[in-house]
Structures are given as structure tokens and as C-alpha cells.
Amino acid sequence: MMKEMDYIRPNSIEEAVQILSDPGRRGKLLAGGTDLLVQKRVDPPDYDCFVDISRLSEIQQIRVSDGVFYLGAGVTHAVIAQDPLILKYVSFLAQACLSVGSPQIRNTGTLGGNVANAAACADSLPALVCLDAVAHLRSKRGERQMLVTELVKGPHETALETDELITHFTFLQPPPGVKTHFIKIGRRNAQSISRLSIAAMGRKDKNGNVDFIRICPGAATPRTMRFTEVETYLMGKQACEELYVDAGQRMAARMVEITGVRWSTEYKEVALKAITERVLREVLG
Amino acid sequence: MEITFILNRQKVRVDVPADITLLSLLRDYLHMTGTKVGCEVGECGACSVLLDGKLVDSCLVLAPQVEGREVITIEGVCAEDGSPSDLQKNFISAGAVQCGYCIPGMVMAGEALLRKTLKPTRSEIREALTGNLCRCTGYQQIVDAIEMTAKQRSQTQSGRDKNV
Ligand SMILES: Cc1cc2nc3c(=O)[nH]c(=O)nc-3n(C[C@H](O)[C@H](O)[C@H](O)COP(=O)(O)OP(=O)(O)OC[C@H]3O[C@@H](n4cnc5c(N)ncnc54)[C@H](O)[C@@H]3O)c2cc1C
Ligand code: FES
Ligand code: FES
Numbered sequence: 155m156m157k158e159m160d161y162i163r164p165n166s167i168e169e170a171v172q173i174l175s176d177p178g179r180r181g182k183l184l185a186g187g188t189d190l191l192v193q194k195r196v197d198p199p200d201y202d203c204f205v206d207i208s209r210l211s212e213i214q215q216i217r218v219s220d221g222v223f224y225l226g227a228g229v230t231h232a233v234i235a236q237d238p239l240i241l242k243y244v245s246f247l248a249q250a251c252l253s254v255g256s257p258q259i260r261n262t263g264t265l266g267g268n269v270a271n272a273a274a275c276a277d278s279l280p281a282l283v284c285l286d287a288v289a290h291l292r293s294k295r296g297e298r299q300m301l302v303t304e305l306v307k308g309p310h311e312t313a314l315e316t317d318e319l320i321t322h323f324t325f326l327q328p329p330p331g332v333k334t335h336f337i338k339i340g341r342r343n344a345q346s347i348s349r350l351s352i353a354a355m356g357r358k359d360k361n362g363n364v365d366f367i368r369i370c371p372g373a374a375t376p377r378t379m380r381f382t383e384v385e386t387y388l389m390g391k392q393a394c395e396e397l398y399v400d401a402g403q404r405m406a407a408r409m410v411e412i413t414g415v416r417w418s419t420e421y422k423e424v425a426l427k428a429i430t431e432r433v434l435r436e437v438l439g
Numbered sequence: 440m441e442i443t444f445i446l447n448r449q450k451v452r453v454d455v456p457a458d459i460t461l462l463s464l465l466r467d468y469l470h471m472t473g474t475k476v477g478c479e480v481g482e483c484g485a486c487s488v489l490l491d492g493k494l495v496d497s498c499l500v501l502a503p504q505v506e507g508r509e510v511i512t513i514e515g516v517c518a519e520d521g522s523p524s525d526l527q528k529n530f531i532s533a534g535a536v537q538c539g540y541c542i543p544g545m546v547m548a549g550e551a552l553l554r555k556t557l558k559p560t561r562s563e564i565r566e567a568l569t570g571n572l573c574r575c576t577g578y579q580q581i582v583d584a585i586e587m588t589a590k591q592r593s594q595t596q597s598g599r600d601k602n603v
Contacts, residue, residue, distance in 0.1 A: 159458035191501065192481060
């Protein structure tokens, strides 16, 4: 007979990782459930106990101290989308979270779940990667930290161990004057070919030259990463339309270099060029 | 497992398997069938309810997650005397109901919005309905019904404010 599914709601991170490390059961973290409960309908679960962390206030904080942002993994998309600190300093993360699903999904779905689930089209990834965000992981064995771009290795593939919990993310508050922007095209339900996004941070100096730039496309490459070659190219150049067009071509070329030519490449090249130009206009214009 | 929660202002205690959804708890165990089953994967909003005042898809909430919390379903939004609420009446008069399947979810989504603001723009109303699919009406009349209710409620509210 199949074992009945268990449910536990730990009251602390400590208790949660204790349960995850218990050899007598196979625990699975449950946050908003918007990925997990959909998957449970499709694939038979390989766990026998839900470990509900949706009410763990320890992982629901947002704060900035000494220029470092601290963002709990249990914060929902709805909360991030309206948070004054996020809107003030890193508004592209609010834009990304506001683009997720529907009001219902945003009210329960969390940042930690979005990253841990690691869908190719996870909308928080490009902004987090742009910020060089670090994920803080906890297990009974201790703590470790990892850049989000390294934690998420590819579609639905992460470096997370089954007994590990993401407690929070940290990143540096962007320098003064740096603008951020996120653009997403395509719908979740449309074929995955049509989903593509981009996050960027940028600033120009008093002469109109680019003096800060980071750019990261979403769902363009297996691993979500900054296109540093293009960033290096842009640094110091005069911000203008020709530069944005040029950068768009370079972004597309770099994507093809990484992924090779696929059936979807033709569409994605055109789309990535277009959203690169648009995002640069926003952060450098 | 045993779950105790507040359902439409009444304390309820049930003993159910730990891995069922709130949607199944409501319909299959409590026989409250006002909340509808559609896609069961968070796409259609037919199963929408308020959990601690927030709009959620009950098909994506695990039943034990509501322990100690407050759930309001379509059965709980009626007027005090049990007749349809102002919002529900406006759905009818705006011609917003055809087959009716999506309507409980739409009313919950409308109610969730009106609890946040009584001055929503039409695009805010549309945005608030992005998690709710209707295959009959084309949404226009649903937006009308919510807009109408917002106006009426803000009028009665400002009336009340003047009287105090
Ligand atoms: C209709 C619909 C539309 C959607 N639209 C979008 C969209 O537009 N963009 C988008 O990016 N996503 C979308 N999603 C996917 C989903 O809503 C998000 O990925 C959400 O952020 C997942 O978070 P959650 O809290 O619900 O995760 P859960 O479902 O609770 O968990 C997901 C996975 O992460 C693990 N996990 C959760 N929290 C942690 C943690 N703190 N540490 C370690 N592991 C953890 C769980 O064990 C599980 O494996 C959509 C989903 C649905 C159903
Ligand atoms: S049945 Fe829950 S969203 Fe469709
Ligand atoms: S009235 Fe039929 S689905 Fe909306």
C-alpha cells in the first residue's frame, strides 16, 4: 500500500532543516505551492511529507542595511511588487514579480520557489542575476552561499541538495543614479519559443557615456547569466540609438554562440535584438 | 489529519487526508460546491477564494495550509439576509452571466479588488481579473458590474462619512 502523505509546518528554519535531514522521511518544501501542486498532478511525488514553510516569518523579511539588500526567500511576488525599498532601488525586480502569472499566483508564489523550481522562464532570475544576487542556503550540515547564476544550472536543474533550504538572497544596493528595467515578451501558455525577457541596470556619466551597465536575458540561454562581453563593449561609449542597435546585434550573436542554432533561433534573435534596444533606451536614455 | 479553520465566519473542524487541496476540501468533504473546479492548475480562477482576505486559487492551496486561517468562499459573500450581494446583483443586471461557470471566481476576484480600492480604473479591474478565464462573455460586462459596484459602494461610504 502506498504510504500516506504527511504534512508538517515547522516553526523555524532550524526545525525545517531538521525535518529535511530526517532519514525516516522524504520531506519536500512547500512554499506557495504554485509549482509544486501543479507538478504533483503530473508526476507521482518522490516525497512523502510536505514541509510547509509558507508561514515562516524568518524568511519573509525585506531590508537594507549598510548598502546590502536582504530579501527573504519566502516573500511573495505580490509583496515584492509593492515593496517601497524594492521600488526605490531595484524596481526591475518589482516589474519582474508583477509580470508573474495572475493576482492569485502572485499572492502565494514566492521568490525562493521561483528560483528553486528553476524553470527556464522563471521571471525573477534575470533581475537577480543582474544584481549578482547571492542565495543563502541552510541545512543541518551548516550554511553556504552561492551566486544565483551558479545555483541555477539550467532548466529545472539546481545545485540545491534535497535537505537544503534557501533562507534569503543578498545583493548590493545599486550605486546612486543607476536605473533598472525589466521587459518580458510572450505568455506563459504560449509556446516556450515565444518567451523571452531581459533585465538591465545602467547609468551614464555627465558626458553621456555609459559608466555602469549590466545586462541579462531570461530564457535565452540554458543558464541565466549576464552577457559580460556585451557589457564590456558598452562601457565608456556614448549612449545613443546606434549603440543600442549595435548592442542588440551583439546580444543575439552571443546567444547563438552559447546555444548554437536551433529551430527557435531565428525568432529569438529578432526578439532579443528588439528587447535589448528597448531595455537600453530605458536605463541609459 | 485534523484541520480547524474559519470558513465564511464559522469555525469548522475536519479530518481529511493531508495531501488534498483546499478546493477538494471545500467541494468533496464539506459539499460546498459554489467554488468551481476548472483546470486545477492555477490557470482559470474558477476555484478562487479569499484566504485571510487575499485572492488565491484553492486548487493550489494544500488543505492543511488553512489551519487557523480564514477562508471566504462564494457562499460567504452574500448580503446579511442571505440574498445576493450588491456585486452579485450587478453581475446580473449588467448581463455579465452567461453559462455562469466562471462567475463565482469572478465575484471573488471582484470582491478582492473592491476590498483594496473603491476607485479602480477599468484597466485595474481588467488586471484584477487576469487570473480568471471566461469563455462566454468577453469580460466587458463583468468589468461593468465591478465598476458599477465600486461607484455605489464609494457613494454609500462617502454618504456615511458625511453623517458622522
Ligand atoms: C498559472 C500559473 C502561472 C505562472 N506564471 C508564471 C510566470 O509568469 N513567471 C514565472 O516565473 N513563474 C510563473 N509560474 C510559476 C510559479 O508561480 C513561480 O515559479 C513561483 O514563484 C513558485 O513559488 P512557490 O512559492 O509557489 O513554490 P512552490 O510550488 O511552493 O515550490 C516550488 C519548488 O521550490 C522548492 N522550494 C520552495 N521554496 C524553497 C526554499 N525557500 N528553499 C528551497 N527550495 C524551495 C519546493 O520544494 C519546490 O520544489 C506560474 C505558475 C502558475 C500555476
Ligand atoms: S481550477 Fe483552480 S485555477 Fe483552474
Ligand atoms: S459565463 Fe460562461 S465561462 Fe464565464
